[in-house]
Amino acid sequence: MNYLKHIGKYFIMLKQVFRKPQKWSVFREMLFREIEDLGLKSLGIIMFISFFVGGVVAIQTALNVDSPFIPKYLIGFATKRSMILEFAPTFMSVILAGKVGSYISSSIGTMRVTEQIDALEVMGINSLNYLVLPKIVAVLFFYPLLISLAMFLGIFGGYCAGTLTDLFYSDDYIFGLRLDFDPYFIKYALTKTVVFAFVIATIPAYHGYYVKGGSLEVGRASTQAVVWTSVVIILLNYFLTQMLLG
Amino acid sequence: MIEVTNLYKEFKGVPVLKGISTTFEKGITNMIIGQSGSGKTVFLKCLVGLHIPDSGIICFDGRKHTELSIKEHRLLRQEIGMVFQGGALYDSLTVEENIMFPLKMFTDQSLEENLDRVNFVLKRVNLENANNKFPAELSGGMQKRVSIARAIVMNPKYLFCDEPNSGLDPNTATVIDNLIKEITEEYQIITVINSHDMNSVMEIGEKIIFLKDGVKEWEGSNKDIFITENEAIVNFVYSSNLFRKVREAYLKETK
Numbered sequence: 001m002n003y004l005k006h007i008g009k010y011f012i013m014l015k016q017v018f019r020k021p022q023k024w025s026v027f028r029e030m031l032f033r034e035i036e037d038l039g040l041k042s043l044g045i046i047m048f049i050s051f052f053v054g055g056v057v058a059i060q061t062a063l064n065v066d067s068p069f070i071p072k073y074l075i076g077f078a079t080k081r082s083m084i085l086e087f088a089p090t091f092m093s094v095i096l097a098g099k100v101g102s103y104i105s106s107s108i109g110t111m112r113v114t115e116q117i118d119a120l121e122v123m124g125i126n127s128l129n130y131l132v133l134p135k136i137v138a139v140l141f142f143y144p145l146l147i148s149l150a151m152f153l154g155i156f157g158g159y160c161a162g163t164l165t166d167l168f169y170s171d172d173y174i175f176g177l178r179l180d181f182d183p184y185f186i187k188y189a190l191t192k193t194v195v196f197a198f199v200i201a202t203i204p205a206y207h208g209y210y211v212k213g214g215s216l217e218v219g220r221a222s223t224q225a226v227v228w229t230s231v232v233i234i235l236l237n238y239f240l241t242q243m244l245l246g
Numbered sequence: 247m248i249e250v251t252n253l254y255k256e257f258k259g260v261p262v263l264k265g266i267s268t269t270f271e272k273g274i275t276n277m278i279i280g281q282s283g284s285g286k287t288v289f290l291k292c293l294v295g296l297h298i299p300d301s302g303i304i305c306f307d308g309r310k311h312t313e314l315s316i317k318e319h320r321l322l323r324q325e326i327g328m329v330f331q332g333g334a335l336y337d338s339l340t341v342e343e344n345i346m347f348p349l350k351m352f353t354d355q356s357l358e359e360n361l362d363r364v365n366f367v368l369k370r371v372n373l374e375n376a377n378n379k380f381p382a383e384l385s386g387g388m389q390k391r392v393s394i395a396r397a398i399v400m401n402p403k404y405l406f407c408d409e410p411n412s413g414l415d416p417n418t419a420t421v422i423d424n425l426i427k428e429i430t431e432e433y434q435i436i437t438v439i440n441s442h443d444m445n446s447v448m449e450i451g452e453k454i455i456f457l458k459d460g461v462k463e464w465e466g467s468n469k470d471i472f473i474t475e476n477e478a479i480v481n482f483v484y485s486s487n488l489f490r491k492v493r494e495a496y497l498k499e500t501k
Contacts, residue, residue, distance in 0.1 A: 023350070111336075115330045115332055116335075116337075118334065119330060122328045124319070124320040124323030
């Protein structure tokens with residue numbers, strides 16, 4: 001019953017969020033700030049993780065298909081598919097749920113317990129619209145770029161890992177990358193990314209906005225936000241995969 | 247004038263405000279006092295619209311809160327300034343940006359005009375050189391002054407203060423009290439202060455409402471408090487020896 005109550009409250013929150021901003025110039029200012037906080041500041045970690053994950057996928061594939069009957073170009077093919085279909089959109093979104101989700105939840109939660117949200121409401125500002133809408137717009141526009149970069153860097157990481165350790169030749173890897181390339185997979189990955197980005201912005205915002213108590217509760221809300229965002233991403237990943245590829 | 251009629255509010259079946267009726271006049275400092283849990287903060291939050299009363303009417307200069315549309319409610323709120331207990335300043339913004347925030351949100355003034363207004367209110371609260379500081383770099387008293395500056399920057403008709411002196415030393419508390427009183431008289435606004443601080447009550451409480459268990463137990467001025475026979479308020483205000491002695495001396499002198 002409690003879960004249903006939270007789901008209902010979450011959708012009521014969204015109704016308040018999706019209103020016309022009270023002042024476009026203020027919204028624009030907030031949007032740029034959120035792009036920096038939620039997007040640009042995540043660039044480093046995403047680049048680092050995707051590069052090494054791509055490297056590990058290539059090495060693992062190379063070591064596990066060490067048979068004269070399996071062509072070496074399969075390593076490039078498998079790395080490309082893994083990065084585009086799962087590792088970049090899903091794995092990176094779970095990483096972002098941890099990094100960005102906890103930031104959103106704790107920053108909004110702190111505003112709640114220090115009465116900053118009350119101060120907005122007293123002024124006649126729709127606090128949900130003011131605080132959450134710029135975050136949603138920022139991640140919806142920026143995360144597809146971030147995940148596209150992660151795809152590229154993952155594949156490049158695989159190339160570097162394999163060629164530097166002589167596990168395969170670069171020609172084989174590049175042949176594998178170009179083999180049976182289906183642009184629909186990119187569309188599929190970016191569709192997932194947009195859905196996950198929405199989840200990453202809104203679930204932590206919900207947990208932060210409705211927090212009650214003090215700093216301890218803000219910490220708890222932050223943990224809850226990361227857990228639930230990750231759970232929802234994993235579940236949605238299953239359903240989206242079934243719907244879009246099944 | 248703010249007229250409150252039969253205000254009733256409960257949380258999960260527990261009544262917190264039990265039919266409070268009163269009025270707040272402009273140009274004087276109205277104070278709400280009472281023990282912790284007496285309903286002061288809920289009363290103040292009902293007045294500013296953070297809580298919706300279960301029944302009763304709050305009338306702001308003839309505008310009944312129950313009859314206002316969402317747009318009218320929003321416009322009314324722009325006439326309200328509030329000083330929160332902890333200041334409620336936006337951590338990521340400088341003092342200047344904090345004060346300028348309502349101006350940017352609700353007016354179409356140029357940056358220069360906004361800056362002039364910000365500097366004017368900062369001067370009014372004696373914080374001329376704090377424009378580029380962040381709230382974390384300010385003392386508690388300075389944060390309260392910035393909060394007051396933000397509350398008055400839009401020229402509000404109504405100013406609400408939730409325990410403006412909590413956590414401040416006696417000197418700073420007096421400075422804040424005097425500032426609120428001066429602003430109230432200067433701009434002829436309706437000021438409602440929620441306070442625990444008996445010094446403030448005695449100093450600036452031109453109209454005092456004493457709440458007990460969600461009921462208005464007593465109403466009067468800071469002078470009336472010395473002569474009242476109401477047992478509940480006498481026990482509350484004169485719970486300290488110092489105040490008891492002050493009252494005895496006052497009564498002796500006036501006899």
